[in-house]
Amino acid sequence: MIFQILIGLMGAMLLIFVLLDFLYTAIGAAPVPPLSQNVARVIWRLFTRLMPAGNARHRLSGPVVMAGIAFTWITLVSLGWTMIFQISDTAVVISETEAPAGFARDFAFVGHLLSTLGGGPLETESPVWLILSVLAGVTGMVILTLSVSFVLSTTTTVAQGRGLLTKASMCEAGSDEMTNVTLPALADLVANLNAMQFALYYSAEDPARRLPARLVDLARRVAPYPEQIRRLRIALAPLPGFHAPEGKTLDALSDDAFIARLDAWAQRYTV
Incomplete structure (x- = not known):
């Protein structure tokens, strides 16, 4: 008993x-x-x-x-x-x-x-x-x-991310639309990804629709433009599981080091 x-x-x-x-x-x-x-x-x-x-x-x-x-x-x-x-x-x-x-x-x-x-x-x-x-x-x-x-919210986040990054590809990297519309919307996407982290595991046949890798591509596009890369860094810093190397902070990284760190993060979700 x-x-x-x-x-x-x-x-x-x-x-x-x-x-x-x-x-x-x-x-x-x-x-x-x-x-x-x-x-x-x-x-x-x-x-x-x-x-x-x-x-x-x-x-x-x-x-x-x-x-x-x-x-x-x-x-x-x-x-x-x-x-x-x-x-x-x-x-x-x-x-x-x-x-x-x-x-x-x-x-x-x-x-x-x-x-x-x-x-x-x-x-x-x-x-x-x-x-x-x-x-x-x-x-x-x-x-x-x-x-x-939960599944509906996750797939909605995936669709939102793909839509936003497709729109981002239509904008010039240094344009006002990129600065004032796309990058603030990217911050909203990151907030949703923190709530629905499993959306990051969704891939796609078309490389242009693969969310983590496309974030890296976007960062590389805006890297030559100081104001755009500054805003992008602020938007992407809260990504789930995205951290600076031990003993450093994301703010302390150079733009190239930040993008390299982002690329390493994206590889964890690359099929």
Whole structure:
């Protein structure tokens, strides 16, 4: 019994950790927490090493990372709830026989709840477990709803970035339009990228639509113009994960060193 309680407590801790990560990532509008960030990096490394070169590599990079993060959230939430239901052998029973369901069927029961399909051929009779099963169902509803919103916001950020950089290519590097319209809009894009960092993993078949690399191209275009490069540096400095070498600040870097640092940052998101 003590072992079962420990399993349940571990499940509750896992559930809280994953849900906080999910909520912070989906609606926090801030840099992503360690779980999501590390999962994205691992999936990205595996994808870039295993996926053959070609157009599909660019089309799938972002969706694969997003799908991997969602799969991790759903799997760990399901595991957390399943571990909680292990506290009692009769927490979940088979509807026809009322025999204990066991771990595998408990996992299936939780899956039904999280998908908002009900308990399937399994049920729980105790009021305490019934309340917990309702909470599991609510958890599933929240995850499904916010996941759709999160994916939509991420893809919207990708589209916004591609549109802005396409417009930037229409402007002369030293023009007033670049100075007063495009570069301030770039600051808005960077703010959105900080809230939706996984947008950086989206690539495209057309090199002109690859966001991180195009930021480097834009920096190189405006580098000969002091006012434009000054504004661009201000706009790009808050990019997620973009930092100066240890012991220095971005402000202290020369324009060439700043662009080189930006290029190194962009390589982390290059398929």
